[in-house]
Amino acid sequence: MHKKSIVILGAGYGGIMTTIKLQKMLHVNEAEITLVNINDYHYQATWLHENAAGTLHHERTRIDIKDVVDLNKVKFIKDKILCIKPREKKVKLKRQEIDFDILVISLGFEAATFGIPGLEDHAFTISDINSARLLREHLEYNFALYHNEREKNPARLNIVVGGGGFTGIEYIGELANRIPELCEEYDIEKTQVRLINVEASSSILPEFDQQLAEYAMNSLEARGVEFITEAVVTECNPDSIVYEKNGKKEELPTMTTVWAAGVKANSIVEHAGLGTTHGKVEVRKDMRTTEYEDIFVMGDCALVRNTDTGNPCPPTAQIAIQQSKIVAHNIKSLVDGGEMKEFKPRLIGTIASLGNNDAVGSIYRQYKLRGWKATVAKKMSENQYLFKLGGFRLLMKKGKFNFFY
Amino acid sequence: MHKKSIVILGAGYGGIMTTIKLQKMLHVNEAEITLVNINDYHYQATWLHENAAGTLHHERTRIDIKDVVDLNKVKFIKDKILCIKPREKKVKLKRQEIDFDILVISLGFEAATFGIPGLEDHAFTISDINSARLLREHLEYNFALYHNEREKNPARLNIVVGGGGFTGIEYIGELANRIPELCEEYDIEKTQVRLINVEASSSILPEFDQQLAEYAMNSLEARGVEFITEAVVTECNPDSIVYEKNGKKEELPTMTTVWAAGVKANSIVEHAGLGTTHGKVEVRKDMRTTEYEDIFVMGDCALVRNTDTGNPCPPTAQIAIQQSKIVAHNIKSLVDGGEMKEFKPRLIGTIASLGNNDAVGSIYRQYKLRGWKATVAKKMSENQYLFKLGGFRLLMKKGKFNFFY
Numbered sequence: 001m002h003k004k005s006i007v008i009l010g011a012g013y014g015g016i017m018t019t020i021k022l023q024k025m026l027h028v029n030e031a032e033i034t035l036v037n038i039n040d041y042h043y044q045a046t047w048l049h050e051n052a053a054g055t056l057h058h059e060r061t062r063i064d065i066k067d068v069v070d071l072n073k074v075k076f077i078k079d080k081i082l083c084i085k086p087r088e089k090k091v092k093l094k095r096q097e098i099d100f101d102i103l104v105i106s107l108g109f110e111a112a113t114f115g116i117p118g119l120e121d122h123a124f125t126i127s128d129i130n131s132a133r134l135l136r137e138h139l140e141y142n143f144a145l146y147h148n149e150r151e152k153n154p155a156r157l158n159i160v161v162g163g164g165g166f167t168g169i170e171y172i173g174e175l176a177n178r179i180p181e182l183c184e185e186y187d188i189e190k191t192q193v194r195l196i197n198v199e200a201s202s203s204i205l206p207e208f209d210q211q212l213a214e215y216a217m218n219s220l221e222a223r224g225v226e227f228i229t230e231a232v233v234t235e236c237n238p239d240s241i242v243y244e245k246n247g248k249k250e251e252l253p254t255m256t257t258v259w260a261a262g263v264k265a266n267s268i269v270e271h272a273g274l275g276t277t278h279g280k281v282e283v284r285k286d287m288r289t290t291e292y293e294d295i296f297v298m299g300d301c302a303l304v305r306n307t308d309t310g311n312p313c314p315p316t317a318q319i320a321i322q323q324s325k326i327v328a329h330n331i332k333s334l335v336d337g338g339e340m341k342e343f344k345p346r347l348i349g350t351i352a353s354l355g356n357n358d359a360v361g362s363i364y365r366q367y368k369l370r371g372w373k374a375t376v377a378k379k380m381s382e383n384q385y386l387f388k389l390g391g392f393r394l395l396m397k398k399g400k401f402n403f404f405y
Numbered sequence: 406m407h408k409k410s411i412v413i414l415g416a417g418y419g420g421i422m423t424t425i426k427l428q429k430m431l432h433v434n435e436a437e438i439t440l441v442n443i444n445d446y447h448y449q450a451t452w453l454h455e456n457a458a459g460t461l462h463h464e465r466t467r468i469d470i471k472d473v474v475d476l477n478k479v480k481f482i483k484d485k486i487l488c489i490k491p492r493e494k495k496v497k498l499k500r501q502e503i504d505f506d507i508l509v510i511s512l513g514f515e516a517a518t519f520g521i522p523g524l525e526d527h528a529f530t531i532s533d534i535n536s537a538r539l540l541r542e543h544l545e546y547n548f549a550l551y552h553n554e555r556e557k558n559p560a561r562l563n564i565v566v567g568g569g570g571f572t573g574i575e576y577i578g579e580l581a582n583r584i585p586e587l588c589e590e591y592d593i594e595k596t597q598v599r600l601i602n603v604e605a606s607s608s609i610l611p612e613f614d615q616q617l618a619e620y621a622m623n624s625l626e627a628r629g630v631e632f633i634t635e636a637v638v639t640e641c642n643p644d645s646i647v648y649e650k651n652g653k654k655e656e657l658p659t660m661t662t663v664w665a666a667g668v669k670a671n672s673i674v675e676h677a678g679l680g681t682t683h684g685k686v687e688v689r690k691d692m693r694t695t696e697y698e699d700i701f702v703m704g705d706c707a708l709v710r711n712t713d714t715g716n717p718c719p720p721t722a723q724i725a726i727q728q729s730k731i732v733a734h735n736i737k738s739l740v741d742g743g744e745m746k747e748f749k750p751r752l753i754g755t756i757a758s759l760g761n762n763d764a765v766g767s768i769y770r771q772y773k774l775r776g777w778k779a780t781v782a783k784k785m786s787e788n789q790y791l792f793k794l795g796g797f798r799l800l801m802k803k804g805k806f807n808f809f810y
Contacts, residue, residue, distance in 0.1 A: 130553050133591070136549075
């Protein structure tokens with residue numbers, strides 16, 4: 001009998017959780033599970049802003065795949081995915097081509113730069129371990145250069161974050177923690193450093209109501225962050241950023257523009273011919289693509305609508321993790337003929353950290369949280385994920401226990 | 406009665422030791438002592454290669470001037486020295502002009518690039534705290550960039566050190582310690598990194614005999630260092646270095662050229678009109694310039710000849726520290742009419758560290774040292790200096806006690 005070949009592309013939140021669920025649910029005689037990922041580690045994408053600021057080391061954020069995936073049950077391939085051929089049931093990798101009977105596409109996001117000139121070449125993004133630690137070093141290199149130039153260049157000490165959404169705000173909050181350390185390391189006055197958030201709309205953190213957003217802005221402003229709202233970035237240069245506000249163009253000198261104002265699905269899915277809307281694949285309620293019976297798409301690559309409102313679900317870790325339960329169940333059903341289940345997103349809560357033991361959040365859309373209680377709630381939910389992923393051992397190794405620092 | 410105004414320019418080995426000797430020898434009613442320095446700290450120039458490699462933090466290397474100089478007895482001016490006017494008895498600083506009755510010029514060294522095209526713009530030097538920590542960050546930034554570029558650029562991982570003298574060899578020895586850490590931090594294979602020493606003569610460390618030099622080369626080669634001897638650097642570009650060997654030009658791709666193949670006296674002394682030979686001021690045996698009765702020049706800025714051989718003394722910390730005793734004594738003599746003493750260099754010993762608990766050295770020109778015993782001897786002599794400078798408290802704060810690591 002032909003064993004079904006299940007191939008999971010990407011070891012992000014969705015992919016890795018689907019893999020470790022499947023390795024428990026399916027016997028090795030029933031199916032062959034293959035996980036493909038560009039690195040031999042999984043990482044907590046929601047912690048990357050801390051790595052990029054330099055406030056948390058990336059070793060805490062990443063988790064070796066071999067530590068959570070049972071390599072006796074799952075075949076792991078470390079390779080770059082080049083393209084997906086759904087009709088031929090093949091995936092082309094850099095070093096080989098593999099066949100699948102059932103495919104899971106969980107390839108995550110990439111930064112969306114909307115064709116704004118210069119952004120792709122000159123702006124930094126916080127998209128993976130490599131880009132996060134590069135940004136950390138880029139900041140530090142500019143501080144190190146400052147006193148080595150005959151003409152002091154203030155652009156080296158101006159840091160511009162484009163986008164007042166989740167990533168942009170969490171990152172600038174961490175920077176507010178990090179800058180005093182960098183100032184001490186390189187003998188620079190704190191007052192010479194500017195942290196600037198440029199946001200197109202009139203407020204930040206659209207996930208939250210106005211009250212929480214204002215709390216967040218006040219908290220960050222008190223720690224030196226400047227907000228430029230209703231400003232649209234029109235150009236990014238190696239040493240400046242240009243934005244338009246009230247019909248006027250302004251140029252801000254900076255060697256560090258961090259682009260956190262938009263994400264899109266991994267562009268591999270757009271070229272796979274699976275039918276996309278805004279780069280995402282429309283999926284059925286059981287997470288399969290509309291056209292193929294054995295291809296699942298999940299996480300940031302899938303367009304899933306909230307059953308109540310009809311709006312697309314945001315691309316969050318929470319949603320991807322919830323989907324992994326349904327995807328794993330439905331794959332098992334495909335293998336042994338069980339029933340397919342439908343995915344229903346449940347919004348449990350969202351908490352944005354502001355650095356400095358401060359955060360804002362809402363739980364079940366009803367309860368608002370702010371201050372240190374919100375930071376504790378955030379760390380607890382992060383720890384819960386680690387426990388789900390790798391049990392007590394992983395929690396102890398990578399968990400966040402500095403509740404009251 | 407007019408109190409004599411004593412001005413000491415530079416808080417390097419010679420300047421700071423002269424200052425703390427004078428503050429003990431002279432009463433505040435006898436003379437006014439002023440120390441001028443660009444930073445409010447002194448640093449151990451002989452430790453900078455460790456800061457530049459990232460194996461020792463620069464806070465260990467630098468010492469706050471207020472911690473060793475008694476500011477009730479010495480006036481400290483933190484300012485940049487622009488020029489010396491010996492005839493007018495004035496020194497022009499960036500923010501003020503000061504008068505002196507007695508002047509001590511102890512302004513140290515700067516890198517000599519011999520007009521080789523591109524070196525001044527593209528090569529790094531290890532000359533002060535700023536340039537050392539910049540080099541540390543430059544190395545790290547290139548490692549961080551490596552995995553972020555579509556085309557991997559080996560020039561980011563090739564590190565070229567020009568010069569097989571003391572600084573070049575000690576630095577490359579520290580790098581051999583540091584590279585494995587950087588490789589781990591940025592997920593890079595150690596075999597992809599090259600450490601290359603380019604030296605014009607046929608061997609390294611001319612201070613030592615052939616046997617010790619060979620020991621040093623073998624020790625470093627065993628840890629991955631490549632030597633290109635009898636090679637003359639002819640050009641430095643942002644992404645390569647060009648050298649000539651056996652009449653043939655070779656180009657080595659590298660983003661990091663460290664120039665450690667020559668030092669000269671601070672160029673301020675050349676423009677002071679004091680009469681220089683190869684940029685250094687010829688001094689009398691009492692350390693005063695040949696022309697002026699109340700201007701002393703010491704350390705790397707002074708040309709002092711070995712009484713036995715007639716050869717110029719090398720620009721070392723050891724010599725500068727020895728001179729400070731004579732300079733301080735002779736200044737006191739000028740103030741209260743005592744006798745002038747003559748400086749006689751004594752070569753006690755020289756030890757070059759090779760990293761990894763290895764070193765080579767010779768003591769009293771007779772005893773050869775190598776291996777861990779040499780590293781212990783080196784650390785002990787460094788600790789002795791700290792004790793001389795700031796007593797037991799400073800020794801405990803900044804001393805090197807990792808004798809057997």
